[in-house]
Amino acid sequence: METIIALALGAITGCGASRTHPSVDRGALVGIGAGGLGGIIGGAALGGLFAPMLSDTHLAGVAVGAAVGGIALSLGAGFALNVFWPR
Numbered sequence: 001m002e003t004i005i006a007l008a009l010g011a012i013t014g015c016g017a018s019r020t021h022p023s024v025d026r027g028a029l030v031g032i033g034a035g036g037l038g039g040i041i042g043g044a045a046l047g048g049l050f051a052p053m054l055s056d057t058h059l060a061g062v063a064v065g066a067a068v069g070g071i072a073l074s075l076g077a078g079f080a081l082n083v084f085w086p087r
Helices: 002-017 028-053 058-084
Strands: none
């Protein structure tokens, strides 16, 4: 359950964040893929960090961690693709 929520939230926020600037925009598929992967990683790594701030609910911490991870990895992947593999 946590993994599916992390994947979905990471993909949604990653797709939106990758469209913010031309230097990180490599299309919806890159944003969704990298955001989903970042959501899974961020939910696992940052879930415990955010949970005490959000009424001690582990699933809320995983959701926020997934959103942060999805944004970070989609922006990083878009920028890296634009630098190392220009269109």
